[in-house]
Amino acid sequence: MFAAPLLAADETAPAAAPVAAPAPVAAAAGAGPTDADLMNDEKTPENVLTYGMGPRAQRFSTITQINSSNVGRMVPAFTASLGGEKQRGQESQPLVYDGTIYVTGSYSRLFAFDAKTGEEKWQYDARLPDAIVPCCDVVNRGAAIYGDKIIFGTLDARLVALNRNTGKVIWNKQIADYKAGYSFTAAPMIVKGKVIVGNSGGEFGAVGEVQARDVNTGELIWSRPTIEGHMGMMNGQPNGITGKTNATWQGDQWKTGGGATWLGGTYDPDTNLIFMGTGNPAPWNSHLRPGDNLYTASTLGIDPDSGQVKWAYQTTPHDGWDFDGVNELIPFDAMRGGKMMKLGAKADRNGYFFIIDRTNGKLQQATPFVSKITWANGFNLKTGRPNYVDANRPGAPTAEKGTTVFSAPAFLGAKNWMPMSYSQQTGMFYVPSNEWGMDIWNEPIAYKKGAAYLGAGFTIKPLYDDHIGVLRAIDPATGKIAWEYKNKAPLWGGVLSTAGNLVFTGTPEGYLKAFDAKSGKELWKFNTGSGVVGSPVTWTDDGEQYVAVMSGWGGAVPLWGGEVAKAVQHINQGGALWVFKLPKS
């Protein structure tokens, strides 16, 4: 725009040009987002640079043009198809930069669309090997952008950097062995020039790991396994918490112990910590692995510079239900006991909404956010541990099958991967939750490379006739629910809140919906033609506010949902980006 045209080559420069101040190297147009831009994402409404709309992943926008008084008039601006036969769950969150919308698609694809018209600029298809074994549909949750690159993970456990203008591969790195059950569904996160990635594979005895890779080359900078035993052995570094190598596992069980970091993390510039959730211990059958099984079903506070674990908090010690525990920890600050505190909130799959001190991982509050929880009666705030209801743990298998118990929440969780939002305007968390239970029983199982490693059987059942999904506004000061919206099908998409007093989320029935953030009143809906399991975002372009979401039914519910899967089997698949704005008038 106002920058002088760059000289293409040295020869074109006057030979004896007087040397003034050194030219700012490559700060020119087209250089792309920097570390500072990523950290500042919450404050730049003209783009969406990070998964979570800021490193803290609060999914809150300060834009007010579309608000609770006019959202009822919002209309589609355009839609863009992901095309073809590869229409499965579209869990992606769009990124928006410099006139382009980037979305990942099912089967490890990445698309670049014009942000004003939806016209496709390019698409990349990772062309997966047949042997991949993702547990829960062929999903991907989003990309990361940096400089000239757009970076995403694939189901055969690779991390791929493409040129964001052309879609051409810049580097392509294997992060784990997909033949041993590893895959990659999370959006990568970039902190200080390092691509921070997690892995998937907890249902196959994979071992959780966080890797930091050089954004320019893809080379490994540090690796942090999440299971005691592996932690102690890595690079000769102590794990930074217990200093012990393997206190909470018996025998060799830690070798295939799970704890996958399959949702990626959030980052807090204030404390310089990455918060990474870890998944279920493997196998699911808890009688086969006595002990707390650290650090599965936990949140880890990790130093991005070294990979050292600074603290850990385990939300389900000795998990026996696949309560997993990867759910995002969202940093926020609030008054507690008369002082301002650096806190984090996590709505866990196990049914509790946790508030912890994010400087040290100490539990401050744990309140149920669903109506039925059978496995524990609350948490002990001193020890941070659950008060277990032992009788409700699935029993040990005798010959073939242990006793069946009814358990709530179901293993797909009071909240699964779909991200909640924190509104800086209302001070509320908006949590996509589900009310369901399951019959669960344990079975014998032995580890076999690349095969499912559960040792349990299960059938998910609804708890109520009229709804499973419930969007809940939670006051973090008390854990009390301020309002709720009930949905017939399970909620499986992310949430966005805005300073326009709005909350957006999608439904499997196909709608993107807008609610009044204070009252919960439904203000607007639009049917996208397939289930919405993506995460909505918003931005401004030439003075107009846009809202975008991916449509395309899928994810774990149709595959693992038991009786609930049957109830939603009529929902049609899809694969489309939908973009909305107010009509010009």
Ligand SMILES: O=C(O)c1cc(C(=O)O)c2c(n1)C(=O)C(=O)c1cc(C(=O)O)[nH]c1-2
């Ligand atoms: O332990 C794991 O490694 C792992 C990975 C994933 C994944 O990567 O999608 C899911 C789960 N577990 C899981 O337990 C689960 O319920 C789940 C739901 C979904 C989805 O995308 O709908 N993924 C996953």
Ligand SMILES: [Ca+2]
């Ligand atoms: Ca899992």
